[in-house]
Every structure is written in structure tokens, then in C-alpha cells.
Amino acid sequence: xxxxxxxxxxxxxxxxxxxxxxxxxxxxxxxxxxxxxxxxxxxxxxxxxxxxxxxxxxxxxxxxxxxxxxxxxxxxxxxxxxxxxxxxxxxxxxxxxxxxxxxxxxxxxxxxxxxxxxxxxxxxxxxxxxxxxxxxxxxxxxxxxxxxxxxxxxxxxxxxxxxxxxxxxxxxxxxxxxxxxxxxxxxxxxxxxxxxxxxxxxxxxxxxxxxxxxxxxxxxxxxxxxxxxxxxxxxxxxxxxxxxxxxxxxxxxxxxxxxxxxxxxxxxxxxxxxxxxxxxxxxxxxxxxxxxxxxxxxxxxxxxxxxxxxxxxxxxxxxxxxxxxxxxxxxxxxxxxxxxxxxxxxxxxxxxxxxxxxxxxxxxxxxxxxxxxxxxxxxxxxxxxxxxxxxxxxxxxxxxxxxxxxxxxxxxxxxxxxxxxxxxxxxxxxxxxxxxxxxxxxxxxxxxxxxxxxxxxxxxxxxxxxxxxxxxxxxxxxx
Amino acid sequence: xxxxxxxxxxxxxxxxxxxxxxxxxxxxxxxxxxxxxxxxxxxxxxxxxxxxxxxxxxxxxxxxxxxxxxxxxxxxxxxxxxxxxxxxxxxxxxxxxxxxxxxxxxxxxxxxxxxxxxxxxxxxxxxxxxxxxxxxxxxxxxxxxxxxxxxxxxxxxxxxxxxxxxxxxxxxxxxxxxxxxxxxxxxxxxxxxxxxxxxxxxxxxxxxxxxxxxxxxxxxxxxxxxxxxxxxxxxxxxxxxxxxxxxxxxxxxxxxxxxxxxxxxxxxxxxxxxxxxxxxxxxxxxxxxxxx
Numbered sequence: 001x002x003x004x005x006x007x008x009x010x011x012x013x014x015x016x017x018x019x020x021x022x023x024x025x026x027x028x029x030x031x032x033x034x035x036x037x038x039x040x041x042x043x044x045x046x047x048x049x050x051x052x053x054x055x056x057x058x059x060x061x062x063x064x065x066x067x068x069x070x071x072x073x074x075x076x077x078x079x080x081x082x083x084x085x086x087x088x089x090x091x092x093x094x095x096x097x098x099x100x101x102x103x104x105x106x107x108x109x110x111x112x113x114x115x116x117x118x119x120x121x122x123x124x125x126x127x128x129x130x131x132x133x134x135x136x137x138x139x140x141x142x143x144x145x146x147x148x149x150x151x152x153x154x155x156x157x158x159x160x161x162x163x164x165x166x167x168x169x170x171x172x173x174x175x176x177x178x179x180x181x182x183x184x185x186x187x188x189x190x191x192x193x194x195x196x197x198x199x200x201x202x203x204x205x206x207x208x209x210x211x212x213x214x215x216x217x218x219x220x221x222x223x224x225x226x227x228x229x230x231x232x233x234x235x236x237x238x239x240x241x242x243x244x245x246x247x248x249x250x251x252x253x254x255x256x257x258x259x260x261x262x263x264x265x266x267x268x269x270x271x272x273x274x275x276x277x278x279x280x281x282x283x284x285x286x287x288x289x290x291x292x293x294x295x296x297x298x299x300x301x302x303x304x305x306x307x308x309x310x311x312x313x314x315x316x317x318x319x320x321x322x323x324x325x326x327x328x329x330x331x332x333x334x335x336x337x338x339x340x341x342x343x344x345x346x347x348x349x350x351x352x353x354x355x356x357x358x359x360x361x362x363x364x365x366x367x368x369x370x371x372x373x374x375x376x377x378x379x380x381x382x383x384x385x386x387x388x389x390x391x392x393x394x395x396x397x398x399x400x401x402x403x404x405x406x407x408x409x410x411x412x413x414x415x416x417x418x419x420x421x422x423x424x425x426x427x428x429x430x431x432x433x434x435x436x437x438x439x440x441x442x443x444x445x446x447x448x449x450x451x452x453x454x455x456x457x458x459x460x461x462x463x464x465x466x467x468x469x470x471x472x473x474x475x476x477x478x479x
Numbered sequence: 480x481x482x483x484x485x486x487x488x489x490x491x492x493x494x495x496x497x498x499x500x501x502x503x504x505x506x507x508x509x510x511x512x513x514x515x516x517x518x519x520x521x522x523x524x525x526x527x528x529x530x531x532x533x534x535x536x537x538x539x540x541x542x543x544x545x546x547x548x549x550x551x552x553x554x555x556x557x558x559x560x561x562x563x564x565x566x567x568x569x570x571x572x573x574x575x576x577x578x579x580x581x582x583x584x585x586x587x588x589x590x591x592x593x594x595x596x597x598x599x600x601x602x603x604x605x606x607x608x609x610x611x612x613x614x615x616x617x618x619x620x621x622x623x624x625x626x627x628x629x630x631x632x633x634x635x636x637x638x639x640x641x642x643x644x645x646x647x648x649x650x651x652x653x654x655x656x657x658x659x660x661x662x663x664x665x666x667x668x669x670x671x672x673x674x675x676x677x678x679x680x681x682x683x684x685x686x687x688x689x690x691x692x693x694x695x696x697x698x699x700x701x702x703x704x705x706x707x708x709x710x711x712x713x714x715x716x717x718x719x720x721x722x723x724x725x726x727x728x729x730x731x732x733x734x735x736x737x738x739x740x741x742x743x744x745x746x747x748x749x750x751x752x753x754x755x756x757x758x759x760x761x762x763x764x765x766x767x768x769x770x771x
Contacts, residue, residue: 246732251725444767451619461735
């Protein structure tokens, strides 16, 4: 830590609020049931202590859940008037808001993310997604896909561990609004909020089978997307797994959307307001420990201001408090798993080996748990692994450029294309750069903004399809 | 004086070639294949494109992408309309080729040409409306201006339908370039001549070189290279043999290509919808803070 007169007393959120149970069961056809798979042990990544035991699905459970979803689709959900579906979704949105504090604490326990982020970003945005899509359920004829667009059927959905409840909301809200039923597999390491969401479905009186939650590992995800009873597959996760899913779905006639990895360029021009840019850079790469597919992991700085900006950046990054996710003062929480920590460590080591300059924040780290100090690599070349591969951790790679055209060329020099950032005071340059960046989301003088009305999704190997807004409905309609 | 066995005038037979980057080269492979009419009579030899021709065509399409996607919608609309104008002038030539290829009466063929020209006009009018219809100003909950606009996906590999040699070809190419993409088109293998004539139309229609590249040859042979090519962003497998489509979709997964879902050959006489425009379009969302 830098010498600071400001000493923060710990301000921990109470873990009692999470109502943590010793065991959780999977949710099929409106009931909590024991799965046929080997139970999962969900651990707290900040302490490495077990949190709860979670029953996991076997392949026959996948079959059971898909059948339940099919029955619910045929018998109730697809035939129900949109205005009735809407009211269920509004109920769910309100129930998430009512139980927001419980969900936030549980999310931070299970995922390791700081409570201020789960409390202020994840959970409210999840509720907002249900609220927004509720209003679509009875207005689909106005969405631009013809007067009477039809649902697809049963959606098989697989989501990652970085935003467990938020990704669930991104997947389930539009699916239900459009009249589909769902079988969702949460990530192996973060299943807990999804199972509390199942309780919320019960509280909302949602008809049995409309939502089914199957905890499990990758094999259950693979079985789900390959199941012949599934009409639509939606996946958020790594590009590597996305490619496997695209292969497995090929030729089946299932509709597919993929939200995959990224290696976003965050471009700072010489006229940018530097203090503001520094905040945006920090938010871009250290938000959620960098476990963000659209993280601004490649900083492109105009050469003339690079030294000044890097100096400011290091000073700012030193003030980030790494530690207990439940402490309200924590900025950077725990890495989600030992496996992920090993991956980050390995990629960072490749940066050293390939000749980049590593700078690590001198912040103290907790003794237990999975933590990684905020790290900034400078003198990074485009060919280095840390400039090409998604690290998915609090590691920033800094490159420089001289002209705007060079900035665009370097930014687009990647097979990914999920997001990008632009920092400049010049409006015409923002619009010029935004047009040329091959990325699905472009943040100008801001970063990491999300809203259910704003479509999100990638170009190229960052996947296809959009989530949010009118464009996002296409994924769940037969158009 | 005239000899009855000699025609009054011997027709000038045409050598059919590929269309790549605005030029009409022979296939790099030197191969050709014979094209016959519906009765089995020899019409011409068509160029039998190779893997290398596919790569050259993709390179040409990529080179053209920046200019075409960056052109104003108004300009692209004018160019598309110009294609329709030049097609109209070649009505009789197209009709004769369609009659030979598809066995239609001259009257039916003319009607098909008319439909193809009208379709190009329909798409010409779409260039400056896609953003309005597929884009939005997003009412986000915060002090930000957020808007979404559709943008072209990039280079599209198009396997033109096997049966409808002109109307089908126009129906798959027009939406791709209307949205601002560039493309590599593999023409119907058995009925390629209207496609080559269409290439001549493109060459004289103010369409920038490389925006549309037309290959003649075998879809089954060329499609896997298009599906695997890392610089092809999307694939329309309409003209691929049914049994090959799943294989192409698998290959396309290596580069997360967009693959248009198709079954059989669509009815091209039906009024088109936006599906093909949407399929080769990416929605880009831009955010900026609002404040003083």
C-alpha cells in the first residue's frame, strides 16, 4: 500500500443475510429434486472453505428436464396470452429486488466478487432485465419480426461463472418473454444464486417446467446442447467451448447464439481527460477481477502521453483494495477458482518470458483464498500472448500508437470483437473511431456499461447474436 | 451463290471466365467444364474454379470491404439501382440464357428476368433504411446516450442456389451487398451462364472491384474452403448439397462464422423479407456519457 492517512476500518456485510443452506438441490418441473450426478461442493474462493453441497445432474436428468420443459411449452407457456406471461416476469423482477440483499451476499460468497459490485451492479441489473423483458411479452408484434412472431420451443442455456445471476437473467428473461421454456445449466463453481432463483420462480407461481435449473459440469452442458428435444441453444463462455458447441449443433436445425471471449482495446488519445480515462481504464480491467468477457484488457495509448498516463495509472491502481469480497470497502475480490488463478498466473508468466515489463500493485493480499494482485504490463508487442489471448483476470497489457489510423489497426488486430473503448475530447474522432472498430459494443469516455435496452454481443470470434433490446429478441423467436 | 450447308453467319462463341476483383480471369487451375442446355446440347465451357481461385476471390472481397462498407447508404443504393438498370438492358440475353439453362419458355424467362430486376430495385431501396429499421436509440437507465446501428458482417461466402440461375442468384447476392458486405459467390454449377453475364453487368454498373466476385465450378468442391477460410465472416450455404451443409456448418465453427440456416431451396418468387439482411448484419452499440 502507498502511505496513506486514510485507514479503512473493515466494513463487512453479514454473511447471515445469504441464508446459506448446507445443501441445494436441482430444480426440475417445478420441484427441487436430487440429481443423479456426483454432488458438487461449492467453495468460497476468498477462504477456500466449502459453502454448500449441490446436487448435480446426470444425463437422464437432462432428459427429464427437457421433457418437463417441452410439456410446459406445449401445455401452458406458449399458449398463454402475452399479457399473462408479462405478469409472471414482472413478479420475478420484483422478487429479485425484494431479495436483492440476500442474492448479493450469496453471489459474493459463491463467486468471490466484491459486495459493492454484486449489490450495485449484478443484482439490480438482473432485476432490470426481467422488468424490461416483461414488457415485451405482450408487445412482440411490435418488435419488427412480423405481426405474430412465434417462440422456438425449449431453450437449452449454458452460462459462465463470472456473473452467475446476471447471465441467468440475460438468458431466461428474453426466453420466457418470447414464450419459450428453458433448461439452464449454471457454472460448476457458481450454482447457488441460480437455485435461489428457482425458489423465486416457485414464489412467483411460475407453472412447473417453464424454468428448470440443472447444476453440473461441462459434460452436462454438452449433453444439454446436444439433446434432440432442445430447439434453441444459448451459450455464454469461452470461445474454445463456443466453437465446440457450434460444431455439436451444426446441421441440427437448432437456433444458436454465442457470447464468447474478448480482448478489448481501450484506446486513449492524446487529448483525453487523463484522470477520467484512468478511472475508465481501472473500471475496464479491474471490475469483477477482470473476469469480464468485454474487459478492456488491451490499453492502447497515444505515444506522446504514454508515460504520463502510466504514471497516473500506477498511482491509482495502488489504491485498489484487494481482499474480503464481503467487505464493502473491497475493490477487487477473489479469483473464482484455483484453476482460473493458475491460468492467470501462467499467462502473466508468458508476459515476462516474452519481454514485457510487469508492474504489480504493492497491495497486501489475504493469506488464504485465490487472489491475484492488479498487474499492468507495459512494452507489450502485438505478437505477445498477453496481447492476443484472453487472460480473464486483473492483468492489463499496455501498447502504444502514434496515429489514429494505427490505433484502429491495432485495435482490430484480433480474432475477437466484443467491445472497445475510446477516450478523447474530440466528438468527431469518437464517432470516426466507433465506426471503424470491429466490436459489438463501443464505450466512449466510459466503460463497462450495461442495460437491458442496449443490445450486447460480439463480432467475429466473440460470437454471434445479441442480448438486450429489440435485437436480442431475435434469438428467441422463430424468424 | 450461297452454300446451303454454311450458315449465313457463324456466331461468335464466348469463352466464359471467372470474375475476381473486377477482372475476368480464367481459373488458375486451367480447368473448364462443359455446360449443356436442358436438352443436353453443348452451350459453352465454363471455368472450373479451384481452391486458389477461392483464396484470390476472398482476398479481393476483403480488399473491397473497407470502401464498400464505408460508402454512404445513399451511394450504395444508387449503385444497386444502377445494377438493375444495366440488367434491364440485357433482358434478352438473360432470357435466352435462362431458357437454355432452365428449359423455360422465352415468355417465362423474360418474366423471371423482370422479377430479378425488380428484386434488385427492391434491395436498392433498402440500403438507407436498414439502420432505421434495425437500429435504435437505447433508453438506458443512466446519464448516457446509447445507440445501436446495424453494420455489415464482412466478407460473405455465398453458394448460389442450384436451380434458379438468375432470380435465385440475385436473391442471395443482393441482400449481402445491400447490407454493405462484400462477397464471393459460387454460381450454380449446372446453370452458370446467367451468373457470368451478371458479372459482366456488375463490371459495368459502378460496383467497385471486388465487392462481388463470381466463381463458376462445383459448390461441393469450393464450399469447404469458403467455410474454413479465416477471412470469411459468414456463409450462405443455400447452394450447397443438402448432405454437405452440416459438414460446412461444423467447419465454419472453427472461426465462429455466421451460417445462414437454410433448408432445401427457397421459393424465390415469394416477396423477400428481412431475414437475409439481418443475417449478414452485426448490431453495434455505442455509449457516451451525457453531462455538461
